[in-house]
Amino acid sequence: MASESELNAGIEDGVRRRDFINIAAVSFAGVGAVAVVLPLVNQMNPSADVLALSTTEIDISAIQPGQAIKTSWRKQPVFVRNLVAKEIAEAKAVPLSDLRDPQTIDERTKPGKENWLITLGVCTHLGCVPLGAAEGENKGDFGGYFCPCHGSHYDTAARIRKGPAPTNLVVPPYEFNSDTVVTIG
């Protein structure tokens, strides 16, 4: 065992060499621990095969005006709706000041393709699938979508109009490959 004088060797400003060794050792172990924790946390993030599902190609040629289809992107439902002129006009007639999440229909569709409304079928309240895409389903008070879980009403541009949802249905990133094929993601 070291004698007291050895322990106190090199004291300057009350700091012993042993204090330095202690701090250095614990810091080094701490850095090592963090380096190990990072992969252990990161493993819970979506894995490569899940991320590989991030683009979906859909054929929209069979969707008649006034109809909608449900498809999926990243395992989430996607609504693709072929709006009729009346629905577009209704959406345009709403003053932005009436909207909880103000957005025009032009901002929610592609230029020259404003009859194609493509949104996620995930209610922005708590994630249920709203009704209104399939024939005969309740489209809500504003002729768009209606979420039966907690009563959120979306209009013909899938914007939130009534009920607890905070924002409009999300428009996913997508491109028109041609007039009839869309790539989502």
Added chain:
Amino acid sequence: MSFPWAKPYEPTHPLMKWMDEKLPIPRLVYNATGPGYPVPRNLNYFWNFGVLAGAALMMQIITGIVLAMHYSANVGVAFNSVEHIMRDVNAGWFIRYAHMNGASMFFIVVYLHIFRGLYYGSYKAPREMVWLLGVVIFLLMMATAFMGYVLPWGQMSFWGAQVITGFFSAIPLVGEPVRQWLLGGFVPDNATLNRFFSLHYLLPFVILGVIILHIWALHIPGSNNPTGIEVKDEQDTVPFHPYYTAKDGFGLGVFLLIFVALTFFSPNMLGHADNYIPANSLSTPAHIVPEWYFLPFYAILKAFTFNFLWIDAKLWGVIAMFASIALLFFLPWLDSSPVKSSTYRPLYRWFFWVLVADVLLLGWCGMQPAEQPWVILSQLGAIYYFAHFLVILPIVSRIERPLPMPNSITEAVLAKHAPDAASGPAAA
């Protein structure tokens, strides 16, 4: 528990005082691994391996819980789910390789821990219970490791499960029904995989529980030490913290270096390439061997190639293999010498090293194909193994004349530093 001169836990901070009254976990830690636990002052680095085994178990539990988040225990997808972990899951390759090699590291440190116990007589009174619980942990580890090895559902997984559950079919009369009950079928299949996964997840926590008993039993007499002389007074001991936390911390650093070197640079060195082939119940790999840590016992199993008395070779092999481990339960009573440490046992020490060589030989034979000269070597090795415990040890411990022993740990320590003995007593 512990010695009368152990430093008492005296919390000063009001929060710690409050905690001490409600749930005295800080007191428990202080008295078990803190300044309140006096430990012999002369422990060498062989006393690191208990802590290292605990660290290895914790690593296995953490990496294992993570792997279970991504693994599927179904024969249709199990193999691919392991490949999914290796290729798709973020850092999955690292976590799986850490778990795979962590098992080997766990066995390495546990074998060194057992080696230490055998060399320094740590299994003797008053620590028999510590030893018995240790053997229980060893058995649980073997079961856990075996079932874990089945989970990837590769060729070695499948045939390992087939062969090891085959041990039970050696039991007379009920053997085959018992095996079918264990497997939930006639060969390892989905039912087997599911129950093995369930048990592989459960057993590490059982091991953790037995480790708590193991440490509890240890802390009643306190640690053995390289002289094997019991602690007599305060100058024979130092507080666990900071002396052995620092020493164990250093050992842990070395252990982790070896572990990461293995994991990063040679992750498949200790595995078998055949396990990267999906399980096929119609084709056995040409050369089937267990993981390295089972090899000595596997050699004993394979050593019995002939029927003897009214028992057939198959049953003899299985009995011998289980007996080779069960024997360890009787070790504290087979060795009747009152001297613990081999340092003072000139005759036993010699036989101890022969036993170590014999186990290594058995391990080597376990790896070889079932042909000569390996069969005869396994047979000789197996005979010597049993002879060591059942014949040599009882005799040696009776006839041996131990070397003169120091009166205390302190005396032994000071004698080592004889040239500067003048300054010694002051330093104590």
